[in-house]
Each structure stands twice: as structure tokens, then as C-alpha cells.
Amino acid sequence: MASFVHRIEVHYKKDPREKIRTDRIRLLGFSIDELQLVDVYTVATARRDIQRDELQEIGARLTNPVVQDFVVDEATTALFDYAIEVGFLPGVTDNVGTTARQTIEDYLGIKFGDGEMVSSSELYFVRGRLAPDMLTRLAATLANPLVNRVSIKTRQEYGEEGMDRVVPQVRLHELPAAGTVDLAIPDEDLARLGKEGICDPETGQRRGPLALDLAQLHAIREYFDRQKRKPTDVELESLAQTWSEHCKHTIFASAMDDDIPKGLYMTCIQAATNEIRAEKGDRDICVTVFTDNSGAIIFDDEYLVTHKVETHNSPSALDPFGGALTGIVGVNRDTIGFGLGAKPCINVYGFCVGDPASDPKLFRGKDRASPILPPLQILDGVVRGVGVGGNCSGIPTPQGFCYFDNRYAGKPLVFAGTVGVMPRQHNGQNLYQKKAEPGDLIVMVGGRVGKDGIHGATFSSEPLDPASPVTAVQIGDPITQKKFSDVIVKEARDLGLYRSITDNGAGGLSCSVAEMAKECNGCHVELDRVPLKYPGMASWEIWISESQERMTLAVPPEKLAAFTGLLERREVEATVIGRFTDTGRCVVDYHGSTVMDIDLAFLHDGLPRKHLATVQVQKTYPGPDLPCPVRLDDTLISMLGRRNICSTEFVTIQYDHTVQGGHVLGPVQGKGRVQAVATLTKVVPGSKKGVGLSQALFPAYSEIDPYRMAGAAIDTAIRGLVALGISPEAIALLDNFCWCSSDEPERLWQLKQAAKGCYDYAKAFGTPFISGKDSMFNDFSGYDAENNRVRVSVPPTLLISSIGIHGDVAKAVSLDAKVAGDLVYVIGTTEEELGGSEYFAHLGYPGATVPRLDAAAARTCYLRLTDAIAAHELVASAYPVSHGGLGVALAKVAIAGRLGMDITIPGTLRPDFFLFSETLARFVVTVAPDHKRAFERMLGADALLLGKTGGSRLRITGRTLLLEQEIARLEEAYKAPFRRF
Template sequence: MPAHAIPQARYRIEVFYRVHDARARVLAAKLRRLGFRVDAVVITDNYLVNAAITDEQARAAADMLAQRVTQGHAVNQPYLPERFDQAVEIGFLPGVTDNVATTAREAIEDLAKLPLDPETSVFTTTTYFFAGALDRDAAERIGAELANPLIQRVKILSADEYRAAGGMGMAIPVVTLHERPEADVVSLAVSDDELLRLGREGIADPDGTRRGPLALDMLSLGVIKNYFQNIEKRDPTDVELESIAQTWSEHCKHTIFAAKIDEIDEGIFKACIRAATERVRREKGKDDFCLSVFSDNAGGIIFDDEWIVADKVETHNSPSALDPFGGSITGIVGVNRDALGFGMGARPIANRYGFCFADPFREAPLYRTTDRESRLLSPRRIMEGVIHGVNVGGNCSGIPTPQGFVYFDDRYSGKPLVFVGTVGLIPREVNGAPSVEKRAMPGDRIVMVGGRVGRDGIHGATFSSEALSSGSPATAVQIGDPITQKKLSDAIVAEARGMGLYRSITDNGAGGLSCSVAEMARECGGFEVDLELVPLKYHGLAPWQIWVSESQERMTLAIPPDKLDAFLDLMRRRGVEATAIGAFTARERGIVRYRGKTIFDLDMSFLHDGLPRKTLTTTYTPKKNPYPDFPDPAEPSAVFADMVARLNTASFAFISHQYDHEVQANSCIKPLQGRGRVNANATVIRPRYDSPRGVVLSQGLYPSYGDIDPYRMAACAIDTAVRNAVAVGGSLDVLALLDNFCWCDSTNPERLGELKLAARACYDYAVAYGTPFVSGKDSMFNDFRGYDEHFNEVMISAPPTLLVSSIGVVEDVGFCQTIDFKFPGDLIYLIGETLDETGGSEYLAYMGERTSGARYIGDTAPSVDAAKNATAYRALSAAMRRGLVASSISVERGGLGVALAKSAMAGMLGCGIDLSAVPTKGVSRNDTILYSESQGRVLVSVDPNNADAFETAMRGVALGRIGAVTNDDSVCVKGTNGGNIITASVDALLGRYRGVFKDF
């Protein structure tokens, strides 16, 4: 498209600081750290207004957009800092959500009392003026550091160019699409090869280009072809095919977990996960606390006589690999909708996060193709973006984010894992009926609420970084809009729910309307939708795109016809867009019309249940890793300090501090504990101000154990999720689990063999602990195929990763405990036995890196004796309820050594420890006692006056009184032969512990 055709704004308002700007100073410091010779940065926030307002109104708008005390503004004249060498402007690509522009537009509308076109009237950019020894190449590299080419455009002008051009210009990223707004018929009377290609590459457009994968295999395509040829006796439309592909996708139907796998006819989900829950519930009898499992958007358990808590943990790995910020913000805001879509709508009361990254200090580039331009974002950029996305998503939504973790392994360099979860709270009864039951009735109107529909997320895997001039919206990635969702959330949960204005509600997530409407229609029969009624972000979408778009911040509701006006009126008054787009019907057909023409007419049972089940076979080859042979290190104090400064053990307080964990005033046991502000591994919230009850949250995850034994990996993840919760005050009696399998290369029988083993452990240990799974989500293909720094082909697969999250109800938060040593003189006990189980441990990874440059794996991952551990956990819970425990920390990654250091650092108190008092079995080396990651262990401190009572309470449990808290600044450890082996200053440890991420 010729340059003159790029739409131009009428007004360009540039807002600049007249006083010190902290953002600019921090950015300059960061760029200097990255090696850029930047002396100073000046930032302007720019608003491009393309509307019929007067010059006077434009000036009034500028007055309103600038803070009059600290900022100035310039309208249609370029801001010129006193000194700069390069100017870099960053704006969005067409079609990318621009939240600031939306707010500015609403403010201008309010000011001018004039409606403005939401698609074309206001856009924002940011200009960075850099002073320093910077040539164009440096400016381009800075631009690449600041912007993501998938969603943003960068314009660079030198100072001379900027002056000559009279500023950055008036171009605006208006979307211009030229799709044919109609449905196409797709012929299935084609060869098998052509059919396969259809599945793999997608439907062909008239110009021959393919729309992107349907991800349907030959088995599914055959069933579809048969259905249309023999039942419907016609060819499908593109809308129907895309919709079936969405509904049958791995993402929606979990085909691998549902498949017959080896001798397991029912598949892994039913045989290992659901069966465990059913058995636990049966065995608990009247003490069963599950209320809604696996059937809704989240899993729900009883909180008390009046309330339910629901929990869901999602993954958002692929979107976060492309756009770390956009991927993680839409992940967290998306999983919030799982709470909103639970039952009749639960209020989100806490967020969880878990990030698996490659070493952020690693520099070696990876490429998608052999083109240098296809370089992946560096691990550091991915980490920064992902962390920031949850920051904005969680904080803006007013949902506390207390619980989370980070974990590092370089095999996440191709794709990070981004786990996001939300806990919701809902009354057990809403308007006199159980809140977990919802049912759309024939005749109910289908109402879409929240954001508008664009091409966002369509065929997420395919993307193109098109230039501004092409006018094509970025499709693969999206930016969340938490405020739109907050308005929606408040209007539904705080108002419409209590008013009884709807009968059913669900989230618009994967597959968009195609999935949410069809899913809800199962409650009554079928549906009819008129697609032209769906509000769009911009013109020119094809019907199939409207139907499957994954545009964010939308819910679908079933509204009784006599409540429709009241519902729409309420939404209007709350500034929430709501549109009736059709009706539910009793007939078992799904029908979609577009401008009067039927473009989708399917049998509902085919859509939902027509998917043929796969049959999978697995193999498993036990892994042989040598027991690494190295001597007990000669400088144990240095090792002790190094062990708290590993990526996987170091403080990530910089994340905890930027995630609001106090909002809603429900914080109780916090993510950072003690005077030393040490990251804890479990948190407790108190969601009802008038009740002492709490909700405990934790998790376990040990990908490194999977390199030895996937069964033990899963067993340890469950034991840790359980133990962490118990150690802060949770109870084995009311504790539920959530599973997130993030696997790789899942067509490979060997990987499936690992999956089967991990799933078997899930059954065994959930049953053994009486902790039912209530919700889960899997992501089976976390692989990257591309090129390394030398452009050699590589496939980087994330290690098979099982996240087990725990959620439990605490009867009285007053008995909960934190990890910090509290009183000099308190006795220190280790509960549980220590075995020679260093396989997959952080210590072996460390020793390997030190000795040979590559981590050691080892041959024995920790085993879990659930019966023995459960006895210990119950005894500990009872002791805590009697107030006998003064600090408590679950022994996790890094073993006893790291747990000791954490309790000491948190309390900012020293301790004296004698390793010969540690209960062990078959262990003699000091380093093994300190760093073995044997499960089932908790480190506590106890008031000496309570020592007898505590020891009595723990009778029958392996227990060692291993030392005492001291009033000095050092951790002193005696070896098994009685000699002092470690002296470490708590202050120095804190320095090491906090130093790892000091620049983050």
C-alpha cells in the first residue's frame, strides 16, 4: 500500500515532564547495564486524535491528559528535549488493544460530550529521546529491547532527522481489512493427501494461501467427512470446520488424557485422576468436602456452611513465548474468568503464579528460522515480560497474588512455562438455589458480555509481523484489558448474580464463542446465533473469524427473556458492553446465521461427542544416570552460602513486592516472611473478615526428578504440595489438589510412557493422602524447533513438568505459622528421615556445574512413603493447633541446608546445628545430610518450655532435636564427627540470597 494511504491523525498531543521522571531515570540505568552508552532519557506520552473536535477542544483534552503540576503538553508541535541524539517512538500495530487510548477516548468524549469512533479516533505512542554516544544501530537495538515486533512498531529518527521531519508524524494504525464477509463451502470430496493437508495447513483461501492449521488428524478428518457425506449429505462450511477443529482440539478435549493408552482403556484422566478423586470422596464419606469437580471452569470445595472456594490453574505457555507480557497478562486475566465462570459466578480472591524460565543470564540466541530476524526473545526478556504481565493483570484487577514460584532450567529456553491460577469465593446458595448448579433453558437469550471481537488469537500458532502500512491486525497475540474485565466482574458478581438476572454463565476462552455457546447449549439442547449481532473491534471480519476469535475479557450468559431488559440496562449503567446474539433451544442442533443465511447447522452430539478416541501405546526405558563421584567439599561454608544463591533457591522478593498481595485485606500468612523478608513456599488468605477460617495455597514441582524417575517426580510434587500446606497450618483433612501436566513431544511413545508413570503416581498418592484432585489442565507440546546460534537445527523440549497445586481450608488462621526463627534459645527439630536421595537435587546440579560445567543428575530421586509422612503431618498439625511450634518450614529444594538458612535469614537470628542428631537412614556424608531432598521433612523451632509437650505430640514420628536458635549472627553447623564444618553470617547469607536478582 502506498505511503500516502496511511491514515493520519488530526491532532498529536505530546505530554512531557517538566520535573524529574523516575521512569526515564530507571530506563537509562537499565540500558547502561545492558551496555548502551546512554547519558539521559526523556519520555513523552503521545495521543493521536483522529476526530472532528475543534482546536480548542484538542487543547482542553491536552490540559486534561497532562498533570498540570508536573507535566506539560504540546499540540501539533513536536516536543524537543534540550539534548538528544536519537528518538525512538513505539506504537502499536493495527488491531492491538490500546487500553490507554480507550481511557483517553472516553475522557475526551466526556469532556466534549461527543461520541467518538472506538475503532479509529484515538491511538497512543511513546517516544524515547536518548542522549549519548548512540548511532542508528544502537538506537535500533534499543528499539528492539523496548518493543515486541509482534504487537508494536518502532520508528527511529536521529536528532537531525527528527528536527527536519518536524517530529514523529501523525500516522495511526487503523485496521483495514478486506476479508469477504461470508462463509465458504469446503469440499471434502478430495484425496486423502489433500484432506491431510487441510488438517495440517488449514482451509485454502481463494488466493491459494492457507488459513493456518486446523490440527485435525486423519482419523478425525475421516469421521468429519463421513458425517457430512452420509448424515448431512453436503459439504461443510468453513465456519463448521473451524468450529469442529476448535471443539475437538487437544486444548479443549484433552485428547491424549482421554485416549486409550496401553492397557488403560478409560484413558489417563479417568483412570488416574478422576478415579483417585472418586475413591477419596467415597472413602471420606460424610467428610467429603468436594462440591464441584472436573465439570465446571474450576474445582470447588466447601469453605464453610455458607461458602465455597473454587480453584483453577491454567497454562499460557505458547502465547507467552511469542509475547511474554501479553501472554501472561491474558493468562492471569483469563484464569480469573474461570473463577467468574464457576457455578453462578465466583468472586476472585487470590491469584497464583508459577514460572519456568531458562537462565536469564544466558545470552546464546535461538532462531525460529534461518533468518537472523527470527531471533527468539532472550530468556531475560521473556522473564521480564512474563513477570510484568501478571503484575499488571493481577494488580489492576484488585486480586491479591500471594502464592507463586519461579523455577529455572535451560530446557525452557524454547518455551517458558507460565502457570496462572485463580481462587474464587461464592456462596453455596444463590437466590435460594445451589450456586454450583446452572442451567440454560430453551428460549434463554445468549448474551455476550465484555470486550469486542477482533482477530485476536485466531490460529494462535500462526503469526505475521506485518508492517503498519499493510493495515493488518496482529492476530496471534493479544494484550489483556483488566479494567474492562474488572467492570464486567463487578457488574456480574456484585450485582447481576444476586438479582437473579441470568441462569448460566461461562467464560469465553479457547475457541471463543464457538466453544462457550456450544458448551452451554449442552445444558438445554441446542442454540441459534445471528453472528452479525456480535460487536466487533473493526470491520471486515469473516464469519468464521467472529465465531472462533479468542478476543479477551468476554463471558457468555444465558438470560431468561423476561430478564433481558433489566440485565442489558444494568450493564449499560456499569459501562459494560452486553449484546444478545441468539437464543438457546431445545432442539439438539447448533445453528449459526450470518445476515440471514445459515452458515452452520450441526448435530450437537456430533459436535461434542463425535471426536474419535485415539489409541496410544507407550514405551518406557528406565534412565541410567551415574552416581556422581565427588568428595564431600573441602569448603562447606562457601558451599552453604552458594546454595542459597542458586537461581532455584534465591530470593524472588522482587516479584512478591511487585504483586499486590494485600489487596482485599485477606492476606494472612504472606509470601515474604520474617524480618528478613524470605520467600515462603505456602501462603494463607482469610477471605471472610468475620470468620477465622482461612484458605492455604501451595504447590510442588520437581522437573529435575523426572530425569531419573517420572513416578517419583509426581510423588514428590504431591508430597511437597501437601507438606508445604501442612507446614503453615493446613490440614490433611481438607486439602485438595490441582494438576497441570506440561509435557513435551507427546507423540513420542517414550514421553507418553513417562506421562503414564507420572499419572499413576498421581492416583497412588492422591489416594494415599486422601487429597482429591478437583481441577486440572494439560499442555502436551512444549517443544521448540528452530536453530541455535550457529544456525544448526535444534529441538528444545521442556522437561516433562508436573505442577501439583494444593488448596485447603484452615479452621482457624490464628494457629498458622511462618518460617522465621523467632526466639534465641528455641530448640530446632527436624521432622522426618533423611536418606541418600540427592538425585535430581539442586545440590547435584550445583556440584556438577562447579566440577564439570554441566549439572549432575544422579541416580536416586527421593521416594515418598505416604503412610509414614501422613502420620508425621497429622502429628505436626495437632502440635501447631496447641501452639507448640514457634516456626515451621517445609524442607524443599536445597534440602535441610537451604531450609535452615531460610529460617535463620527470615528471623535474622543465628543457629547452632549438629548434623549427628539428624534422623538418617544409610547416610554418612555431611553434604548429603545437608542437601539431600528427601521428602516428608519439616524443620521447626520450639519454645524450650514446650519441648516435652512437643516431643510427646510427635511420638512415633522420626524426629531429631538438631540444635537451637542463637542470638548471634551466624549459622554454625557441626558435622557428624563433632567438628564444626560451617560458619555462615546470616547477614552475608542474606546478601547472597538477595543478590541473585538484584538487577531485576
């Protein structure tokens, strides 16, 4: 234990963040005058006291002397009414503290030992009188009780001594190597075991959800009956992780009704890709699909690019910052773990949250216990989490979206994705292929193992309820990950120092080692060799912990010295924890005892198959019975200000999208800085090619027609890339299903329809799926303020991500109107299709007619349009029509270019329906007059000339003048909703 504790407090001479911080807290309803922030470092050592002059030097190294001052073992003086200190609870990852510790170690020339540490905290000085309940609420806003400790003092209590010196050390009692679990119990008790977990013999408390149902528990019991023994807790926990919905995707793998005997994944997603690849033959762009940590397509003759999009929904509901940070660094590891290691080169994100202006009163426990976080706090946390993950890792984050619906208030959806790049071969070896061999050493590299992340996989396979475990929350460490990412991808890979690699994600070592063991048919792990953050962890905790920043590699014994020596020089910890075998078994030892010995075949394939039944949903959704307004000026202004249409640049500017130097077309475009739906990035220096990315989702369509919803998402994701000039021939897709109440037959019917839509539309466009992920139980179960049981489910949500290769980025076009006098076209016909549209939502109605799609005809049009853009350079700008329809798309193109338009629409539909219908397969395109004839010849009847650019106003006429607005006013409406964030 630490004997000497010192405290260094760093404050700004003039804090540039103070006004923004204060305004943000006021925005949340706290009447304060000022909110100052002091950074605190607590240094705890056991071996010797650090001298005063050394502490002063350490303080100087933790301070920017131009703008900051510091004090050592003294209280910072300031004018305030309350002091609130927020630090991390024991065992929670403290990235700032870790970096400070390394700085001190470098300066003193020592290494901190057991019981020694540096922890960070934030000390807030609040000026302004607050009632006691508001002070408590403010502290809850600044901290998260699941990961933070909070101390509050008044000015009088603060006095001359200041805040207390707190050392957040973990203290655990050593637990037995392993215990056995009796499964010969009644089904009622078995069901409780599956839901609440094993009863810990030391504490008498349940350990947390196994997420195993009765059929699964019966199969496990029968297996161990055949072995003539009881399972150990390690074995049962390991089976729970491996068989979890999160890892095994049991709903997508199960037979469904009479027409899907092989399950939705094999019948719809995998089958579409296999059939597309077979039809393409030599034109197939896929390299690796569905079998590795990411999917990969051909970039050029020398390189491939990978893509993977993950979800981190449940952790983000509890700790938005940690959940999102863990999500983005976790999917970075999916890239590093592809083949023999791809370099992460682009990050993407997506946030589905409740309206940030709302504050739903929902609680996980009775009597207002454990309130959910308000949407604004969730949004703030997930934005910061992805930012820290990407910015600290040096990975550009150009692509992403926000989508708002109050049904995401109980459980947000947080999407995190990464694109990687790697050579296809090195020294004659295919780098996208890997295989552990018997005799290879199992080596864990990166961070140490702690109690954070325990039951993460099983927790994510359950609805969010009062029993959601604190240990499921993790906080990532991007600095540690950056170190091993660079040494693996830039050095060890090309030196041939390992044969296989994967990340420690869901299920930790229990899943990563066991998955790699399938490559050689066996593994033997010595669990007591695993490096820990602190002593006292039980064997089952070490085995299933999802502590971050870890990879597992298969290293030939003769390469071990070279491998570990290289990592040591790069300050990356690497530990041999076992050996791969060919025994057909997964064997785990701990302190000389065998705590797990299971057939690999049973571990991976013993999961009993389900046969799911669906029930068709038949509902009627009314549309508005309202006349068309005579003028649509106010309507367009209101539409531009809707949460799902307006600018979210406040998110974009927090992410570095130009690092690594590949930026071509970024997240906001044009003089007016309009949010793009697609981005373009160079990932191979010297190549004229680039990677285009886009995403689309239409949750508002799901309840009305989930089949067409899938078509809308696929079409829009493809159109985003087509608008850049990328041919459908060079595009691949990723699917992310986030469903709710997935054990209900009606929800399963919607899922089935959406999956069928994926098959049909992907086939029609010829765009294969290369990777995907599903998250099935996105529901909140709890109480309202009056103690009534409440269940809040997300709308059935399908995110489609697209990746495509642009042949020459110099010929790509952005979305903004460029030159006065250019012609404005809409490509594609417009129908009265407003069911689930933003316009009908604005009017307060769902509507019944979701846009339908002729994908084959659309594909033909898209091929001609990309030819006009990239081959003939006839197009000045292109923008896909999406949420809000043609009127919103015209306004955005005009705002981006800060250039007016004079538009005339045909009289085929009601003017408001024509302007705000969300009919698919459409673009707004501007073309120079000199190219008119050639462009119209190429696009034919698909191109409808609407008008031309010029002036400072958007003017739209039908049979009468419909609207006329200054572009400046439209821009203000578009940017106003989040300007204060």
C-alpha cells in the same frame, strides 16, 4: 476514516523511573547514557476538529500536574541522540488508549464513532552513541514486532516536527459469508490442511493451523458425506477448535497401552478423586470437581471457594506481556464463570523460563529470521503481564514461583491461577449450579471481537515453529473485565437475571456457546449481531476469535431488559446474539445465510478415539564421584545463590498482595524477607478462617523417575500448607501437566508414570484433585545461528497446586525463626536422595536416586504436626524442606528471622549429602523450650532436635565444624542474583 489527528505528549519534570529504566537497558548490554520516556496519545476524530482549548483541557486530564508536563501538537524538546517510538499495530488491544478515549468522551460529552479512536504509544529518547545494529537491537528490545510498530529517528531527523502522527486503524476487505471446503482430496493434501489450515480464496494464503490429524479429518469428511454436502469453513474451523488438544485433552482422554483403556484422566486423576470422596463420606470437602470452569471446596457452612490454574505458554513465547496478561485475566474469568459467578479473590502465578543471564541464538526461520525472545525479555514481560492483570483488577497476588532451566528457552511455561469465593446459596438456590434452558437468550457481555486470538486453541495444540500465527497473540483488558466482573458477581447474580454463564476463552464463541448448548441441547446464533472492533471480519473469524474480556450468558427473555439495563448503567456492553434451543444442533447464521449446522453430539463427541502406545525409558544417570568438602561454607553460599533457590522478591514486590484486605501470611516473611512456599489469606470478612495456597514442581526429577517426581510435587505442595497449620483433611489439589513431544512413545511413558504417581500419592494423602489442565506440545522447532534444525523441548513438567482451609488464621505460623533460645528440629528422616537435586546440579551431575516417599507415614506425621501447630500452639515457626535440602532450609529460616543458629547434625550420612539431600516429608521447626516435652511427645520419633537459635551466625557441626557464617552474609548471597533486576 479520521479527518483530524492530534498528538498529546506527556513527560515527567523529573522522571523517578529513569535511572531504573536506564540501568536495566545497560544490563542488557547497551552502552547508553540515558533513556527517557514520554507517553504519547494520538487522538483521531472524523466528525469535527477538537478546539485548541479543549485539547489543552484533555492534555491536563491525561497528566499529573505535580510531576508532569505536556505539549499538544508539538514535539517534546529533550537532549537525545535517537528517538524510538513504540506503539501498537492496528487491531492490537490498547488498554491505555481505551482509557484515554473514555476520559476524553466523558470530558467532551460525546461518544467516538466508527473510524475514530485514541491510541497510545511510548516515545523513548536515547542519549548515547550506538552503532546501527545496536540501535536496531535496542528497538527490538523495547518492542515486540508481533504486536508493536516501531519508528526510529535520529536527532537531526526528529528536528522541529518530531515524530510522525500515526493512526493504527484496521482496514479489512469484506469477505464472503462462508466458503465451502472440499475434503475429498488425497491424504497428503488433507494432512497439509490439518497442519497449515484452509487456503483463503481471497489471498491464496493458508489461514493457520487446524491441528487436525488424518483420523479426525476422515471422521469429519464421513460426517459431511452423510449430510450429502461439503463443510463450510465456519464448520471446519469450529470443529478444529472444539476437537483441539487444548480443549478436548485428547492425550489424557485416549486409551493407552493395555492397562489404561479409559485414558489417564479417568483412570488416574478422576478416579483418585472419586475414590477419595467416597472414602471420606460426610468428611468430603469437595463441592464441584472437573465439571465447571473451576473446582470448588467447602469454606464453611455458608461459603465455598474455587480454584483453577491455567497455562498460557505458546502466546507467552511470542508476546510475554500479552500472553501472561491474557492468562491471568482469562483464569479470572474461569472464576467468574464458575456456577453462577464466584468473586475472584486471590491470584497465583508461576514462571518456568530459561536462565535470564543467557541469550540463546534460536530462530523460527532460516537465515536468522524471527529470533526467539531472550529469557530475560520473556521473564520481564510475563512478570509485567501478571502484574497488570492482577493490580488493575484489584485482585491480590500473593502466591507464585519462578523456576529456571535452559530447556524452557524455546518455549516458557506460564501458569496463572485464581481463587474465587461465593455463597453456597442465595434465596434457596444453589449458586454453584447452572443450566441454560431452551428459549433463553444468548448474551455476550464485555469486550468486542477482533482478529486477535484467532487459532489460539489450535495454535496451543502444536509445537512452536516458523508458521506460528501472529493472530494467536492477544492482550487482555483488565479494566473492561473488572467492570463486568463486579456487575455480574455483585449485582446480576443475586438478582437472578441469568441461568448460566461461562467465559469466552479458547475457541471464543465457538466453544463457549456450544459448551453451554449442551445444558439444553441446542443453540441458534445470529453471528452478524456480534459487536466487532472493526468492520470486515469474516464469519469464521468472528466465530472462533479469542478476543478477551467476554462472557456468554443464558438470559431468560423476561429478564433481558433488567439485565441489559443494569449492564448499561455500569458501562458494560451486552448484546443478544442468539437463542438456546432443544434441537440437538448448533446452528449459526450470518447475514441471512446458514454458515454452520452441526449435530451437537458430533461436535462434542464425534472425535475419533485414539489408542496410544508407550515405550519405557531406561537410562543411566551418573552421580558425582567427588569427596565431601572439609568445610561447606562456600557450598552453602553458592547454593543460596542458585536461581531456583535464591530470592525472587523482585517479582513479588511488583504485585499488590494486600488489596481486598485479607492478607495474613504473605509471599515474603520475616525481617529478612524470605520467599515463602505458602501463603494465607482471609477471603470472607469477619470469618476467622483463611485460604492457604502452595505450589510445587520438580522438573529435574522427571527424566530420572517421573513417578517419584509426581510424588515429590504432591508431597511438597501439601507440606507447604501443613507448615501453616492446615490439616491434610482440609486440602485439595490441582494438577497442571506441561509435557513435550507428546506424540513420542517414550514421552508418553513418562506421562503415564507421572499420572500413576498422581493417583497413588493423592490417594495415600486423601487429597482429591478438584481441577486441572494439561498442555501437551511444549516444544520449539527452528534453527540455530548456522541454519541447523533445532528442537528444544521443555523438561516434562507437572505443577501441583494445593488449596486448604485454615480453621483459625490467628494460630497460623510463619517460616521465620522468632526468639533466641528456641529449639530447632527437623521433622522427618533424611536419606541419601540427591538425584535431580539442586546440589548435584551445582556439582554438574544429574544423579540417579530421586527421593522416594512413604505417603501414608507422612500423612500421619502431618496430622500430628498440624495438631501441634493449630490446636496446641506448640510451634513458633515451620518451613518445609524442598529444593536445596535441609542446609538451605535452615539458612532460610535463619535469614528470615535474622537470627543465628547453632546446629549439630548426626553422622549417619556424608555431611554434604545430609545437608543438601532433598528427601521428602521434612520440615524445619522452631519450638520454645517450655514446649519441648509436649512437642516431642506429639511428634515422637519424627522429630530430631538439631540445636537452638541465637547469635548472628549459622553454625553447623558434625564430627567437625562444617560451616560458620554470618546471617548477614547468607542473606546477601540469597538476595544477590536478582538484586539488580
